Amino acid sequence: MVQQTLLGIERYEEEIKKSRFIALAAPIESAAQALAFFQSQGAPEATHNCWAYKIGQEYRFNDDGEPGGTAGRPILQAIEGQQCDRVAVLVIRWFGGVKLGTGGLVRAYGGVAAQCLRLAEKRDLIPMAELSCHCGFSDMALVQSRFEQFSVQVQAESFDAQGVQWTLSLPTDQQASFITAFTNMTRGQGVCAPVVAESE
DSSP states (O other): OOOEEESSOEEEEEEETTEEEEEEEEEOSSHHHHHHHHHHHOOTTSSEEEEEEEETTEEEEEOTTSOTTSSHHHHHHHHHHTTBOSEEEEEEEEOOSOOOHHHHHHHHHHHHHHHHHHHSOEEEOOOEEEEEEEEEHHHHHHHHTTTGGGTOEEEEEEEOSSEEEEEEEEEGGGHHHHHHHHHHHTTTOSEEEEOOOOOO
16 A cells, blocks of 8 residues: 655644544654644643654654543554555644543544544655666766656766766666666666665
8 A cells, every 4th residue: 555645734623522623734754843843833722732743664642641542642543544654643632621531532533633634635655766877978868868757866966987877766666677778778888776775
């Protein structure tokens, strides 16, 4: 299943047993960005500002005074349930005088978070691969003319006496066919190989 992130900030509001809930969801690229979003959008006068974010395998959530496991985790589960990634969700609650109980809180926080994400405009997160490629000046224009076909983006470009050195990114599922095409276009003279990520 392709993971998705949001195109922009989405807002959803619902009243549940006299408590007012506002969910705000935003696309993020880092934990720092998520925390800055919660800081800027939170309502200090509200009873609770509960949140969760997910970036790949990294996630965090916060119950902000609600009973443990009744707010932050259901928000995180809503993010995962909607197949979202690189997303932060803040749910603000103004207590209305009627206690919801733990099951009610789980349903309320998870429900408004999920509904907010359902309404948001999304885009697919396409897995990308990085390639390091080198070819002679005589083949450069031909290779460049095929970039669009393979959705190639140039991350870096430098020149030496022999030709051009590129760092390219492209959808992972295009990697093998692009390397084959590159080898054919440069008649085996060019070099094109995946960039190996340094282990942590």
